[in-house]
Amino acid sequence: MMRTRRNMLIWTGLLLFCLSGAAQAQTAGTTTASAATVKKAVVVCFGDSITQGYQGNTRTAYPAYLPDMLDPTAFTIVNAGKGGEATYSGVERIADVLTKHAPKHVIIMEGANDIIQGISPATTAFNLENMAQQAKAAGATPVMSTITPNSEPNHAPENYNPLIVTAAANGGYTLVDTYSRLITDWKNLTFDGLHPTRVGAQKIAEGFAEQIKTLKSSEEQAASGGGGGGGCFIATAAYGSALEPQVVLLRKFRDLRLLTNGPGRAFVAWYYQHSPPAADFIARHELLRLGARAALLPLLATAWLLVEATLAQQAALLLAAALLLMAARRNRRRA
Known part of the structure:
Protein backbone atom coordinates (compact mmCIF):
# COMPACT_ATOMS: atom_id res chain seq x y z
CA MET A 1 0.00 0.00 0.00
CA MET A 2 2.82 2.35 0.92
CA ARG A 3 4.67 1.40 -2.27
CA THR A 4 1.58 2.09 -4.36
CA ARG A 5 1.09 5.52 -2.73
CA ARG A 6 4.76 6.34 -3.25
CA ASN A 7 4.54 5.37 -6.91
CA MET A 8 1.48 7.52 -7.36
CA LEU A 9 3.31 10.52 -5.87
CA ILE A 10 6.28 9.94 -8.17
CA TRP A 11 4.10 9.66 -11.27
CA THR A 12 2.07 12.71 -10.21
CA GLY A 13 5.28 14.72 -9.79
CA LEU A 14 6.54 13.60 -13.19
CA LEU A 15 3.23 14.51 -14.79
CA LEU A 16 3.25 17.99 -13.20
CA PHE A 17 6.86 18.47 -14.30
CA CYS A 18 5.99 17.57 -17.89
CA LEU A 19 2.94 19.80 -17.89
CA SER A 20 5.03 22.65 -16.51
CA GLY A 21 7.65 22.16 -19.21
CA ALA A 22 4.98 22.08 -21.90
CA ALA A 23 3.44 25.27 -20.55
CA GLN A 24 6.82 26.98 -20.51
CA ALA A 25 7.51 25.87 -24.07
CA GLN A 26 4.12 27.11 -25.19
CA THR A 27 4.71 30.46 -23.46
CA ALA A 28 8.15 30.76 -25.06
CA GLY A 29 6.68 29.95 -28.43
CA THR A 30 3.98 32.53 -27.98
CA THR A 31 6.52 35.13 -26.89
CA THR A 32 8.72 34.34 -29.87
CA ALA A 33 5.78 34.54 -32.23
CA SER A 34 4.59 37.81 -30.75
CA ALA A 35 8.10 39.24 -30.93
CA ALA A 36 8.27 38.28 -34.58
CA THR A 37 4.97 40.00 -35.29
CA VAL A 38 5.55 43.24 -33.39
CA LYS A 39 3.20 45.84 -34.76
CA LYS A 40 5.02 48.62 -36.55
CA ALA A 41 4.31 52.23 -35.66
CA VAL A 42 2.24 54.00 -38.30
CA VAL A 43 3.39 57.43 -39.43
CA VAL A 44 0.67 59.31 -41.31
CA CYS A 45 1.82 62.12 -43.60
CA PHE A 46 -1.14 64.51 -43.83
CA GLY A 47 -1.20 67.43 -46.23
CA ASP A 48 -1.85 68.68 -49.74
CA SER A 49 -0.13 68.02 -53.09
CA ILE A 50 3.29 68.70 -51.58
CA THR A 51 2.62 65.60 -49.48
CA GLN A 52 0.68 63.59 -52.04
CA GLY A 53 3.03 64.37 -54.92
CA TYR A 54 2.28 66.80 -57.72
CA GLN A 55 -0.25 65.21 -60.10
CA GLY A 56 0.41 61.84 -58.50
CA ASN A 57 4.19 61.92 -59.06
CA THR A 58 5.54 60.16 -55.97
CA ARG A 59 9.08 61.26 -56.80
CA THR A 60 8.07 64.77 -55.67
CA ALA A 61 6.29 63.48 -52.55
CA TYR A 62 8.40 63.52 -49.40
CA PRO A 63 6.67 60.46 -47.82
CA ALA A 64 8.24 58.32 -50.56
CA TYR A 65 11.68 58.94 -49.02
CA LEU A 66 10.82 58.35 -45.36
CA PRO A 67 11.06 54.52 -45.47
CA ASP A 68 14.74 54.79 -46.42
CA MET A 69 15.38 57.29 -43.62
CA LEU A 70 13.52 55.41 -40.88
CA ASP A 71 13.80 51.81 -39.68
CA PRO A 72 11.47 49.86 -42.03
CA THR A 73 11.01 47.19 -39.36
CA ALA A 74 9.69 49.77 -36.91
CA PHE A 75 7.62 52.15 -39.04
CA THR A 76 4.89 52.02 -41.66
CA ILE A 77 4.56 55.21 -43.71
CA VAL A 78 1.13 56.28 -44.95
CA ASN A 79 0.78 59.05 -47.53
CA ALA A 80 -2.49 60.78 -46.70
CA GLY A 81 -1.91 63.84 -48.86
CA LYS A 82 -4.69 65.31 -51.01
CA GLY A 83 -3.86 67.67 -53.84
CA GLY A 84 -5.45 71.14 -53.75
CA GLU A 85 -6.63 70.82 -50.16
CA ALA A 86 -6.87 73.88 -47.92
CA THR A 87 -6.70 73.63 -44.14
CA TYR A 88 -10.45 73.99 -43.56
CA SER A 89 -10.94 70.80 -45.60
CA GLY A 90 -8.08 69.15 -43.77
CA VAL A 91 -9.83 69.80 -40.45
CA GLU A 92 -12.82 67.84 -41.73
CA ARG A 93 -10.83 65.04 -43.38
CA ILE A 94 -8.26 64.20 -40.74
CA ALA A 95 -10.70 62.43 -38.39
CA ASP A 96 -11.38 59.67 -40.94
CA VAL A 97 -7.66 59.28 -41.61
CA LEU A 98 -6.94 58.91 -37.89
CA THR A 99 -9.71 56.33 -37.49
CA LYS A 100 -8.58 54.33 -40.51
CA HIS A 101 -4.85 54.14 -39.78
CA ALA A 102 -4.59 54.57 -35.96
CA PRO A 103 -1.18 56.25 -36.33
CA LYS A 104 1.55 56.64 -33.76
CA HIS A 105 2.75 59.89 -35.34
CA VAL A 106 0.98 62.36 -37.64
CA ILE A 107 2.98 64.80 -39.76
CA ILE A 108 0.81 67.84 -40.55
CA MET A 109 1.97 70.15 -43.33
CA GLU A 110 -0.71 72.22 -45.05
CA GLY A 111 -1.40 75.85 -45.85
CA ALA A 112 0.11 76.40 -49.30
CA ASN A 113 -3.37 76.42 -50.82
CA ASP A 114 -4.65 78.72 -48.06
CA ILE A 115 -2.14 81.32 -49.23
CA ILE A 116 -3.28 80.99 -52.85
CA GLN A 117 -6.94 81.20 -51.85
CA GLY A 118 -6.38 84.25 -49.63
CA ILE A 119 -7.33 82.58 -46.35
CA SER A 120 -6.03 84.63 -43.43
CA PRO A 121 -2.85 83.55 -41.60
CA ALA A 122 -4.73 83.43 -38.29
CA THR A 123 -7.34 81.06 -39.73
CA THR A 124 -4.68 78.81 -41.24
CA ALA A 125 -2.76 78.58 -37.97
CA PHE A 126 -5.98 77.88 -36.07
CA ASN A 127 -6.92 75.08 -38.47
CA LEU A 128 -3.50 73.48 -38.26
CA GLU A 129 -3.62 73.56 -34.48
CA ASN A 130 -7.09 71.99 -34.66
CA MET A 131 -5.66 69.11 -36.71
CA ALA A 132 -2.88 68.64 -34.16
CA GLN A 133 -5.44 68.59 -31.36
CA GLN A 134 -7.46 65.92 -33.16
CA ALA A 135 -4.34 63.82 -33.68
CA LYS A 136 -3.38 64.09 -30.02
CA ALA A 137 -6.93 63.23 -28.90
CA ALA A 138 -6.73 60.10 -31.07
CA GLY A 139 -3.59 58.98 -29.22
CA ALA A 140 -1.09 60.07 -31.89
CA THR A 141 1.85 62.43 -31.57
CA PRO A 142 1.42 65.37 -33.97
CA VAL A 143 4.40 66.85 -35.78
CA MET A 144 3.53 70.26 -37.21
CA SER A 145 5.38 72.06 -39.99
CA THR A 146 5.80 75.53 -41.36
CA ILE A 147 4.59 76.12 -44.91
CA THR A 148 7.11 75.57 -47.69
CA PRO A 149 8.40 78.53 -49.76
CA ASN A 150 6.54 79.99 -52.73
CA SER A 151 8.25 81.81 -55.59
CA GLU A 152 5.16 83.93 -56.35
CA PRO A 153 5.68 87.35 -54.69
CA ASN A 154 1.98 87.70 -53.86
CA HIS A 155 1.94 84.33 -52.12
CA ALA A 156 4.01 84.84 -49.01
CA PRO A 157 4.26 81.99 -46.46
CA GLU A 158 6.44 84.41 -44.46
CA ASN A 159 3.18 86.01 -43.29
CA TYR A 160 1.79 82.66 -42.10
CA ASN A 161 4.69 80.76 -40.57
CA PRO A 162 5.20 82.90 -37.43
CA LEU A 163 1.62 82.17 -36.38
CA ILE A 164 2.11 78.46 -37.07
CA VAL A 165 5.23 78.47 -34.91
CA THR A 166 3.29 80.18 -32.12
CA ALA A 167 0.40 77.72 -32.41
CA ALA A 168 2.78 74.76 -32.12
CA ALA A 169 4.50 76.30 -29.11
CA ASN A 170 1.21 77.09 -27.37
CA GLY A 171 -0.01 73.53 -27.87
CA GLY A 172 3.32 71.96 -26.93
CA TYR A 173 3.58 70.23 -30.32
CA THR A 174 6.76 69.26 -32.10
CA LEU A 175 7.49 71.60 -35.02
CA VAL A 176 9.71 71.16 -38.07
CA ASP A 177 10.65 74.44 -39.73
CA THR A 178 10.45 73.11 -43.29
CA TYR A 179 10.45 76.62 -44.72
CA SER A 180 13.89 77.39 -43.28
CA ARG A 181 15.26 74.08 -44.55
CA LEU A 182 14.39 75.01 -48.14
CA ILE A 183 14.39 78.77 -48.53
CA THR A 184 18.15 79.32 -48.93
CA ASP A 185 18.22 77.15 -52.08
CA TRP A 186 14.55 77.18 -53.05
CA LYS A 187 15.10 78.07 -56.72
CA ASN A 188 17.02 74.80 -57.15
CA LEU A 189 14.58 72.76 -55.05
CA THR A 190 11.36 73.59 -56.95
CA PHE A 191 10.31 73.04 -60.54
CA ASP A 192 7.32 75.41 -60.61
CA GLY A 193 7.84 77.76 -57.68
CA LEU A 194 5.43 75.85 -55.43
CA HIS A 195 6.13 72.11 -55.58
CA PRO A 196 9.50 70.61 -54.64
CA THR A 197 11.73 68.63 -56.94
CA ARG A 198 12.91 65.17 -55.99
CA VAL A 199 15.83 66.69 -54.09
CA GLY A 200 13.51 69.16 -52.40
CA ALA A 201 11.19 66.35 -51.32
CA GLN A 202 14.16 64.50 -49.86
CA LYS A 203 15.18 67.55 -47.82
CA ILE A 204 11.63 67.83 -46.49
CA ALA A 205 11.67 64.14 -45.55
CA GLU A 206 15.00 64.55 -43.76
CA GLY A 207 13.52 67.12 -41.38
CA PHE A 208 10.57 64.93 -40.49
CA ALA A 209 12.70 61.78 -40.19
CA GLU A 210 14.97 63.52 -37.67
CA GLN A 211 12.01 64.42 -35.49
CA ILE A 212 10.39 60.98 -35.71
CA LYS A 213 13.68 59.37 -34.63
CA THR A 214 13.97 61.83 -31.75
CA LEU A 215 10.41 61.13 -30.62
CA LYS A 216 10.98 57.37 -30.78
CA SER A 217 14.17 57.69 -28.76
CA SER A 218 12.37 59.82 -26.17
CA GLU A 219 9.55 57.30 -25.86
CA GLU A 220 12.01 54.44 -25.40
CA GLN A 221 13.91 56.34 -22.73
CA ALA A 222 10.69 57.22 -20.93
CA ALA A 223 9.51 53.59 -21.06
CA SER A 224 12.80 52.30 -19.64
CA GLY A 225 13.09 55.05 -17.05
CA ALA A 316 22.06 87.42 -39.01
CA LEU A 317 22.07 86.91 -35.24
CA LEU A 318 25.84 87.29 -35.03
CA LEU A 319 25.63 90.49 -37.05
CA ALA A 320 22.88 91.83 -34.80
CA ALA A 321 24.94 90.97 -31.71
CA ALA A 322 27.98 92.74 -33.20
CA LEU A 323 25.94 95.86 -33.97
CA LEU A 324 24.55 95.91 -30.43
CA LEU A 325 28.06 95.67 -28.98
CA MET A 326 29.25 98.51 -31.19
CA ALA A 327 26.30 100.64 -30.14
CA ALA A 328 26.98 99.91 -26.47
CA ARG A 329 30.63 100.93 -26.82
CA ARG A 330 29.67 104.19 -28.50
CA ASN A 331 27.27 104.97 -25.68
CA ARG A 332 29.99 104.33 -23.12
CA ARG A 333 32.43 106.61 -24.92
CA ARG A 334 29.84 109.39 -25.06
CA ALA A 335 29.08 108.93 -21.39
Whole structure:
Protein backbone atom coordinates (compact mmCIF):
# COMPACT_ATOMS: atom_id res chain seq x y z
CA MET A 1 0.00 0.00 0.00
CA MET A 2 2.82 2.35 0.92
CA ARG A 3 4.67 1.40 -2.27
CA THR A 4 1.58 2.09 -4.36
CA ARG A 5 1.09 5.52 -2.73
CA ARG A 6 4.76 6.34 -3.25
CA ASN A 7 4.54 5.37 -6.91
CA MET A 8 1.48 7.52 -7.36
CA LEU A 9 3.31 10.52 -5.87
CA ILE A 10 6.28 9.94 -8.17
CA TRP A 11 4.10 9.66 -11.27
CA THR A 12 2.07 12.71 -10.21
CA GLY A 13 5.28 14.72 -9.79
CA LEU A 14 6.54 13.60 -13.19
CA LEU A 15 3.23 14.51 -14.79
CA LEU A 16 3.25 17.99 -13.20
CA PHE A 17 6.86 18.47 -14.30
CA CYS A 18 5.99 17.57 -17.89
CA LEU A 19 2.94 19.80 -17.89
CA SER A 20 5.03 22.65 -16.51
CA GLY A 21 7.65 22.16 -19.21
CA ALA A 22 4.98 22.08 -21.90
CA ALA A 23 3.44 25.27 -20.55
CA GLN A 24 6.82 26.98 -20.51
CA ALA A 25 7.51 25.87 -24.07
CA GLN A 26 4.12 27.11 -25.19
CA THR A 27 4.71 30.46 -23.46
CA ALA A 28 8.15 30.76 -25.06
CA GLY A 29 6.68 29.95 -28.43
CA THR A 30 3.98 32.53 -27.98
CA THR A 31 6.52 35.13 -26.89
CA THR A 32 8.72 34.34 -29.87
CA ALA A 33 5.78 34.54 -32.23
CA SER A 34 4.59 37.81 -30.75
CA ALA A 35 8.10 39.24 -30.93
CA ALA A 36 8.27 38.28 -34.58
CA THR A 37 4.97 40.00 -35.29
CA VAL A 38 5.55 43.24 -33.39
CA LYS A 39 3.20 45.84 -34.76
CA LYS A 40 5.02 48.62 -36.55
CA ALA A 41 4.31 52.23 -35.66
CA VAL A 42 2.24 54.00 -38.30
CA VAL A 43 3.39 57.43 -39.43
CA VAL A 44 0.67 59.31 -41.31
CA CYS A 45 1.82 62.12 -43.60
CA PHE A 46 -1.14 64.51 -43.83
CA GLY A 47 -1.20 67.43 -46.23
CA ASP A 48 -1.85 68.68 -49.74
CA SER A 49 -0.13 68.02 -53.09
CA ILE A 50 3.29 68.70 -51.58
CA THR A 51 2.62 65.60 -49.48
CA GLN A 52 0.68 63.59 -52.04
CA GLY A 53 3.03 64.37 -54.92
CA TYR A 54 2.28 66.80 -57.72
CA GLN A 55 -0.25 65.21 -60.10
CA GLY A 56 0.41 61.84 -58.50
CA ASN A 57 4.19 61.92 -59.06
CA THR A 58 5.54 60.16 -55.97
CA ARG A 59 9.08 61.26 -56.80
CA THR A 60 8.07 64.77 -55.67
CA ALA A 61 6.29 63.48 -52.55
CA TYR A 62 8.40 63.52 -49.40
CA PRO A 63 6.67 60.46 -47.82
CA ALA A 64 8.24 58.32 -50.56
CA TYR A 65 11.68 58.94 -49.02
CA LEU A 66 10.82 58.35 -45.36
CA PRO A 67 11.06 54.52 -45.47
CA ASP A 68 14.74 54.79 -46.42
CA MET A 69 15.38 57.29 -43.62
CA LEU A 70 13.52 55.41 -40.88
CA ASP A 71 13.80 51.81 -39.68
CA PRO A 72 11.47 49.86 -42.03
CA THR A 73 11.01 47.19 -39.36
CA ALA A 74 9.69 49.77 -36.91
CA PHE A 75 7.62 52.15 -39.04
CA THR A 76 4.89 52.02 -41.66
CA ILE A 77 4.56 55.21 -43.71
CA VAL A 78 1.13 56.28 -44.95
CA ASN A 79 0.78 59.05 -47.53
CA ALA A 80 -2.49 60.78 -46.70
CA GLY A 81 -1.91 63.84 -48.86
CA LYS A 82 -4.69 65.31 -51.01
CA GLY A 83 -3.86 67.67 -53.84
CA GLY A 84 -5.45 71.14 -53.75
CA GLU A 85 -6.63 70.82 -50.16
CA ALA A 86 -6.87 73.88 -47.92
CA THR A 87 -6.70 73.63 -44.14
CA TYR A 88 -10.45 73.99 -43.56
CA SER A 89 -10.94 70.80 -45.60
CA GLY A 90 -8.08 69.15 -43.77
CA VAL A 91 -9.83 69.80 -40.45
CA GLU A 92 -12.82 67.84 -41.73
CA ARG A 93 -10.83 65.04 -43.38
CA ILE A 94 -8.26 64.20 -40.74
CA ALA A 95 -10.70 62.43 -38.39
CA ASP A 96 -11.38 59.67 -40.94
CA VAL A 97 -7.66 59.28 -41.61
CA LEU A 98 -6.94 58.91 -37.89
CA THR A 99 -9.71 56.33 -37.49
CA LYS A 100 -8.58 54.33 -40.51
CA HIS A 101 -4.85 54.14 -39.78
CA ALA A 102 -4.59 54.57 -35.96
CA PRO A 103 -1.18 56.25 -36.33
CA LYS A 104 1.55 56.64 -33.76
CA HIS A 105 2.75 59.89 -35.34
CA VAL A 106 0.98 62.36 -37.64
CA ILE A 107 2.98 64.80 -39.76
CA ILE A 108 0.81 67.84 -40.55
CA MET A 109 1.97 70.15 -43.33
CA GLU A 110 -0.71 72.22 -45.05
CA GLY A 111 -1.40 75.85 -45.85
CA ALA A 112 0.11 76.40 -49.30
CA ASN A 113 -3.37 76.42 -50.82
CA ASP A 114 -4.65 78.72 -48.06
CA ILE A 115 -2.14 81.32 -49.23
CA ILE A 116 -3.28 80.99 -52.85
CA GLN A 117 -6.94 81.20 -51.85
CA GLY A 118 -6.38 84.25 -49.63
CA ILE A 119 -7.33 82.58 -46.35
CA SER A 120 -6.03 84.63 -43.43
CA PRO A 121 -2.85 83.55 -41.60
CA ALA A 122 -4.73 83.43 -38.29
CA THR A 123 -7.34 81.06 -39.73
CA THR A 124 -4.68 78.81 -41.24
CA ALA A 125 -2.76 78.58 -37.97
CA PHE A 126 -5.98 77.88 -36.07
CA ASN A 127 -6.92 75.08 -38.47
CA LEU A 128 -3.50 73.48 -38.26
CA GLU A 129 -3.62 73.56 -34.48
CA ASN A 130 -7.09 71.99 -34.66
CA MET A 131 -5.66 69.11 -36.71
CA ALA A 132 -2.88 68.64 -34.16
CA GLN A 133 -5.44 68.59 -31.36
CA GLN A 134 -7.46 65.92 -33.16
CA ALA A 135 -4.34 63.82 -33.68
CA LYS A 136 -3.38 64.09 -30.02
CA ALA A 137 -6.93 63.23 -28.90
CA ALA A 138 -6.73 60.10 -31.07
CA GLY A 139 -3.59 58.98 -29.22
CA ALA A 140 -1.09 60.07 -31.89
CA THR A 141 1.85 62.43 -31.57
CA PRO A 142 1.42 65.37 -33.97
CA VAL A 143 4.40 66.85 -35.78
CA MET A 144 3.53 70.26 -37.21
CA SER A 145 5.38 72.06 -39.99
CA THR A 146 5.80 75.53 -41.36
CA ILE A 147 4.59 76.12 -44.91
CA THR A 148 7.11 75.57 -47.69
CA PRO A 149 8.40 78.53 -49.76
CA ASN A 150 6.54 79.99 -52.73
CA SER A 151 8.25 81.81 -55.59
CA GLU A 152 5.16 83.93 -56.35
CA PRO A 153 5.68 87.35 -54.69
CA ASN A 154 1.98 87.70 -53.86
CA HIS A 155 1.94 84.33 -52.12
CA ALA A 156 4.01 84.84 -49.01
CA PRO A 157 4.26 81.99 -46.46
CA GLU A 158 6.44 84.41 -44.46
CA ASN A 159 3.18 86.01 -43.29
CA TYR A 160 1.79 82.66 -42.10
CA ASN A 161 4.69 80.76 -40.57
CA PRO A 162 5.20 82.90 -37.43
CA LEU A 163 1.62 82.17 -36.38
CA ILE A 164 2.11 78.46 -37.07
CA VAL A 165 5.23 78.47 -34.91
CA THR A 166 3.29 80.18 -32.12
CA ALA A 167 0.40 77.72 -32.41
CA ALA A 168 2.78 74.76 -32.12
CA ALA A 169 4.50 76.30 -29.11
CA ASN A 170 1.21 77.09 -27.37
CA GLY A 171 -0.01 73.53 -27.87
CA GLY A 172 3.32 71.96 -26.93
CA TYR A 173 3.58 70.23 -30.32
CA THR A 174 6.76 69.26 -32.10
CA LEU A 175 7.49 71.60 -35.02
CA VAL A 176 9.71 71.16 -38.07
CA ASP A 177 10.65 74.44 -39.73
CA THR A 178 10.45 73.11 -43.29
CA TYR A 179 10.45 76.62 -44.72
CA SER A 180 13.89 77.39 -43.28
CA ARG A 181 15.26 74.08 -44.55
CA LEU A 182 14.39 75.01 -48.14
CA ILE A 183 14.39 78.77 -48.53
CA THR A 184 18.15 79.32 -48.93
CA ASP A 185 18.22 77.15 -52.08
CA TRP A 186 14.55 77.18 -53.05
CA LYS A 187 15.10 78.07 -56.72
CA ASN A 188 17.02 74.80 -57.15
CA LEU A 189 14.58 72.76 -55.05
CA THR A 190 11.36 73.59 -56.95
CA PHE A 191 10.31 73.04 -60.54
CA ASP A 192 7.32 75.41 -60.61
CA GLY A 193 7.84 77.76 -57.68
CA LEU A 194 5.43 75.85 -55.43
CA HIS A 195 6.13 72.11 -55.58
CA PRO A 196 9.50 70.61 -54.64
CA THR A 197 11.73 68.63 -56.94
CA ARG A 198 12.91 65.17 -55.99
CA VAL A 199 15.83 66.69 -54.09
CA GLY A 200 13.51 69.16 -52.40
CA ALA A 201 11.19 66.35 -51.32
CA GLN A 202 14.16 64.50 -49.86
CA LYS A 203 15.18 67.55 -47.82
CA ILE A 204 11.63 67.83 -46.49
CA ALA A 205 11.67 64.14 -45.55
CA GLU A 206 15.00 64.55 -43.76
CA GLY A 207 13.52 67.12 -41.38
CA PHE A 208 10.57 64.93 -40.49
CA ALA A 209 12.70 61.78 -40.19
CA GLU A 210 14.97 63.52 -37.67
CA GLN A 211 12.01 64.42 -35.49
CA ILE A 212 10.39 60.98 -35.71
CA LYS A 213 13.68 59.37 -34.63
CA THR A 214 13.97 61.83 -31.75
CA LEU A 215 10.41 61.13 -30.62
CA LYS A 216 10.98 57.37 -30.78
CA SER A 217 14.17 57.69 -28.76
CA SER A 218 12.37 59.82 -26.17
CA GLU A 219 9.55 57.30 -25.86
CA GLU A 220 12.01 54.44 -25.40
CA GLN A 221 13.91 56.34 -22.73
CA ALA A 222 10.69 57.22 -20.93
CA ALA A 223 9.51 53.59 -21.06
CA SER A 224 12.80 52.30 -19.64
CA GLY A 225 13.09 55.05 -17.05
CA GLY A 226 16.09 56.54 -18.82
CA GLY A 227 18.99 54.80 -20.42
CA GLY A 228 20.69 55.30 -23.70
CA GLY A 229 22.04 58.81 -23.64
CA GLY A 230 20.13 59.65 -20.49
CA GLY A 231 17.44 62.26 -19.96
CA CYS A 232 17.31 66.03 -19.52
CA PHE A 233 16.04 65.69 -15.98
CA ILE A 234 15.53 69.33 -14.98
CA ALA A 235 14.01 70.31 -18.34
CA THR A 236 11.66 67.33 -18.17
CA ALA A 237 10.61 68.33 -14.65
CA ALA A 238 10.09 71.94 -15.74
CA TYR A 239 7.98 71.14 -18.80
CA GLY A 240 6.26 68.02 -17.48
CA SER A 241 7.14 65.58 -20.27
CA ALA A 242 10.19 64.22 -22.07
CA LEU A 243 8.30 64.75 -25.35
CA GLU A 244 7.88 68.53 -25.04
CA PRO A 245 9.61 70.40 -27.90
CA GLN A 246 11.90 72.27 -25.50
CA VAL A 247 13.13 69.02 -23.94
CA VAL A 248 13.59 67.44 -27.36
CA LEU A 249 15.64 70.45 -28.47
CA LEU A 250 17.91 70.20 -25.42
CA ARG A 251 18.44 66.49 -26.02
CA LYS A 252 19.45 67.23 -29.60
CA PHE A 253 21.85 69.89 -28.30
CA ARG A 254 23.32 67.31 -25.91
CA ASP A 255 23.70 64.64 -28.59
CA LEU A 256 24.96 66.86 -31.42
CA ARG A 257 27.08 69.37 -29.53
CA LEU A 258 28.00 68.22 -26.00
CA LEU A 259 28.59 64.49 -26.46
CA THR A 260 30.89 65.10 -29.43
CA ASN A 261 33.76 66.52 -27.34
CA GLY A 262 35.58 65.82 -24.09
CA PRO A 263 34.50 68.87 -22.03
CA GLY A 264 30.90 68.38 -23.17
CA ARG A 265 30.92 64.72 -22.15
CA ALA A 266 32.39 65.65 -18.77
CA PHE A 267 29.64 68.20 -18.19
CA VAL A 268 26.92 65.69 -19.16
CA ALA A 269 28.38 63.12 -16.76
CA TRP A 270 28.43 65.72 -13.94
CA TYR A 271 24.87 66.75 -14.80
CA TYR A 272 23.55 63.17 -14.67
CA GLN A 273 25.18 62.67 -11.31
CA HIS A 274 23.86 65.79 -9.59
CA SER A 275 20.63 66.87 -11.33
CA PRO A 276 18.10 64.06 -10.53
CA PRO A 277 17.47 65.16 -6.89
CA ALA A 278 17.00 68.77 -7.98
CA ALA A 279 14.67 67.67 -10.79
CA ASP A 280 12.54 65.64 -8.37
CA PHE A 281 12.21 68.67 -6.07
CA ILE A 282 11.36 71.01 -8.94
CA ALA A 283 8.70 68.63 -10.29
CA ARG A 284 6.76 68.83 -7.00
CA HIS A 285 6.47 72.65 -6.93
CA GLU A 286 4.69 74.60 -9.63
CA LEU A 287 6.48 77.89 -8.87
CA LEU A 288 9.84 76.18 -9.17
CA ARG A 289 8.79 74.67 -12.49
CA LEU A 290 7.94 78.15 -13.79
CA GLY A 291 11.24 79.48 -12.48
CA ALA A 292 13.15 76.64 -14.12
CA ARG A 293 11.47 77.37 -17.46
CA ALA A 294 12.55 81.00 -17.23
CA ALA A 295 16.10 79.98 -16.27
CA LEU A 296 16.29 77.60 -19.24
CA LEU A 297 15.40 80.25 -21.82
CA PRO A 298 19.02 81.35 -22.51
CA LEU A 299 20.08 77.71 -22.88
CA LEU A 300 17.15 77.01 -25.20
CA ALA A 301 18.08 80.03 -27.34
CA THR A 302 21.68 78.81 -27.53
CA ALA A 303 20.57 75.27 -28.37
CA TRP A 304 18.28 76.51 -31.13
CA LEU A 305 21.04 78.67 -32.57
CA LEU A 306 23.55 75.80 -32.64
CA VAL A 307 21.21 72.97 -33.64
CA GLU A 308 18.19 74.25 -35.57
CA ALA A 309 19.13 77.64 -37.02
CA THR A 310 20.27 77.85 -40.63
CA LEU A 311 23.59 79.44 -41.56
CA ALA A 312 21.74 82.54 -42.71
CA GLN A 313 19.92 82.83 -39.39
CA GLN A 314 23.14 82.31 -37.45
CA ALA A 315 24.92 84.96 -39.51
CA ALA A 316 22.06 87.42 -39.01
CA LEU A 317 22.07 86.91 -35.24
CA LEU A 318 25.84 87.29 -35.03
CA LEU A 319 25.63 90.49 -37.05
CA ALA A 320 22.88 91.83 -34.80
CA ALA A 321 24.94 90.97 -31.71
CA ALA A 322 27.98 92.74 -33.20
CA LEU A 323 25.94 95.86 -33.97
CA LEU A 324 24.55 95.91 -30.43
CA LEU A 325 28.06 95.67 -28.98
CA MET A 326 29.25 98.51 -31.19
CA ALA A 327 26.30 100.64 -30.14
CA ALA A 328 26.98 99.91 -26.47
CA ARG A 329 30.63 100.93 -26.82
CA ARG A 330 29.67 104.19 -28.50
CA ASN A 331 27.27 104.97 -25.68
CA ARG A 332 29.99 104.33 -23.12
CA ARG A 333 32.43 106.61 -24.92
CA ARG A 334 29.84 109.39 -25.06
CA ALA A 335 29.08 108.93 -21.39
